[in-house]
Amino acid sequence: MKTRFVLINTSHxxxxxxxxxxxxxxxxxxLVLVAPRWSNVLRKEETIQRASGATDVLARARVxxxxxxxxxxxxxxxxxxxxxxDFGPPTQAPRQHFEALVAQPEPPAGVAFLFGSERFGxxxxxxxxxxxxxxxxxxPGFGSLNLAAAVQLIAYEWRQALGxxxxxxxATQRPAADVPAVAGxxxxxxxxxVAVGFLDPAAPKKLMPRLNQMFNxxxxxxxxxxxLRGVAKAMIxxxxxxxx
Numbered sequence: 135m136k137t138r139f140v141l142i143n144t145s146h147x148x149x150x151x152x153x154x155x156x157x158x159x160x161x162x163x164x165l166v167l168v169a170p171r172w173s174n175v176l177r178k179e180e181t182i183q184r185a186s187g188a189t190d191v192l193a194r195a196r197v198x199x200x201x202x203x204x205x206x207x208x209x210x211x212x213x214x215x216x217x218x219x220d221f222g223p224p225t226q227a228p229r230q231h232f233e234a235l236v237a238q239p240e241p242p243a244g245v246a247f248l249f250g251s252e253r254f255g256x257x258x259x260x261x262x263x264x265x266x267x268x269x270x271x272x273x274p275g276f277g278s279l280n281l282a283a284a285v286q287l288i289a290y291e292w293r294q295a296l297g298x299x300x301x302x303x304x305a306t307q308r309p310a311a312d313v314p315a316v317a318g319x320x321x322x323x324x325x326x327x328v329a330v331g332f333l334d335p336a337a338p339k340k341l342m343p344r345l346n347q348m349f350n351x352x353x354x355x356x357x358x359x360x361x362l363r364g365v366a367k368a369m370i371x372x373x374x375x376x377x378x
Contacts, residue, residue, distance in 0.1 A: 135236075135241060135242065135243065135244070135245060135296070136164070136207055136208070136243060136244035136245065137162050137164060137244075137245050137246075137247075137292065138164040138165075138166060138204070138208060138244070138245070138246040138247070139153065139157060139162065139164065139165050139166070139246070139247050139249070139285060139288075139289070140166045140167075140168060140201070140204045140205075140246050140247065140248045140249065141153060141165070141166070141167050141168065141170070141249050141281070141285075142168045142169070142201065142248060142249065142250050142251060142256065142257075142260065143168065143169055143170065143171070143250065143251035143254075144167060144170045144171065144175070144249075144251060144252070144281065145170070145171040145251060145252055145253065146171075146252055146281070147172060147175050147178040147180040147181040147184075148180050148181070148183075148184045148282070149184075149252065149280070149281040149282045150167065150170070150175050150176070150181045150184075150192075151180065151181040151182060151183060151184025151185040151186075151188075151192070151282075152184045152185075152280075152281075152282025152283075152285070152286075153165060153249075153281065153282050153285040154181075154184075154185040154188040154189075154191040154192050154195065155184065155185050155186050155187075155188045155191075155282075156282060156285045156286035156289050157188065157191050157285070157289055158187075158188035158190070158191050159188075159286075159289075160286075160289035160290055160292070160293045161293060161299060162289055162292075162293075163190065163191050163194055164194070165191055165192075165194070165195040165196075166195065166196045166197075166198060166204040167195065167196070167197045167198070168198055168199070168200065168201050168203075168204050169198075169199055169200070170197060173197065175197070176192050176195055176197065184282075201248075201260060201263075202313075202314050202317060204246070205246060205312065205313040205314055206312060206314060207243070207244045207312050208244040208245065208246040208312050208313045209242040209243050209244050209245075209310040209311070209312055209313070209353065210235070210242035210244065210245045210246070210265050211245075211246055211248060211263055211264040211265055211266075211313055211350075212231070212245065212246065212247045212248065212264060212265065212266050212267075212268050212288075213248050213256055213260065213261045213264040213266070213267045213268065214247065214248060214249050214250070214256065214267070214268050214269075214270075214284060214288065215250070215255060215256050215261050215267040215268075215269065217255075220340075222258070222261050222262055222264075222267060222343070223261070223262075223264050223265055223266050223267050223347060223350070224266055224267070225266075225267045225268075225269050226266055226267075226268065226269070227268070227269060227270070227271055228268045228270060228287070228288055228291040228292070229291050229294075229295070231266050231268060232291055232292055232294075232295035233295055235295070236295050236296060242310060242353070243309070243310060244312065245292075246313075247268075247285075247288050247292070248260060248264065249281060249284060249285060252281050262343040262346055262347075263313065263317070263346060264350075265347075265350045265351075268288065270284060270287055270288075309355050309356060310353045310354070310355055311354055311355055311356045311358070311359045315356060315359050316346075316349055316350070316354070316359065318359075318363075319349070319354075319359045319362050319363050319366070320342060320345060320346055320349065322362075322363050322366040322367070323345065323362065323366045324342055325366065325370060326365075326366035326367075326369035326370050326373075327341070327369075329369060329370045329373035329374070330369050330372070330373050331373075
């Protein structure tokens with residue numbers, strides 16, 4: 135199962151190095167940085183020192199400008215957010231969610247764990263895109279975790295859910311569409327719903343986040359995405375024809 139760790143708007147180089155180290159000790163190596171504070175953060179001395187030998191993870195890491203660029207091949211998104219969002223995905227403890235995820239007859243082909251900035255956490259619009267919001271159980275009254283420590287905890291729990299360092303049994307994967315494909319389809323549907331008068335762009339009332347969650351649960355395939363985009367195209371064409 136493809137596993138990717140995504141750090142969004144990271145501001146401290148040491149946390150990038152610490153995250154790389156956390157991934158390596160748990161046997162993961164896919165790290166993507168979305169618009170970090172320092173464009174050269176992977177080469178900064180503090181990053182390399184905190185990585186403590188996980189330089190191969192840093193060498194493989196990517197720096198991208200947008201979250202969409204970080205999600206190719208991913209079909210299941212996990213936010214890390216201590217505070218539940220209205221109309222957001224369900225909030226679960228990592229162990230609870232991971233056990234259910236790997237027990238599915240057809241587990242997702244690609245899983246990504248998203249971590250927000252040290253100061254502000256994750257933006258609402260990024261949380262809305264996710265299938266679940268992971269909340270690490272902490273002592274009441276003090277739930278503040280260092281970013282690299284949070285990455286370590288999630289990486290550990292995910293490795294345990296996958297069976298430790300034993301090779302998990304193979305399974306046939308359903309070819310679910312990746313996150314960018316779903317996002318493109320939703321954008322197309324938003325245009326179509328506006329065109330037919332179902333969605334008022336001045337008062338959307340969280341319709342699109344609700345649809346996002348619905349399609350996340352459905353896990354449509356690439357072929358189904360093409361069908362849904364065809365429906366959206368036909369809706370737009372019908373609306374244009376009715377105006378003539």
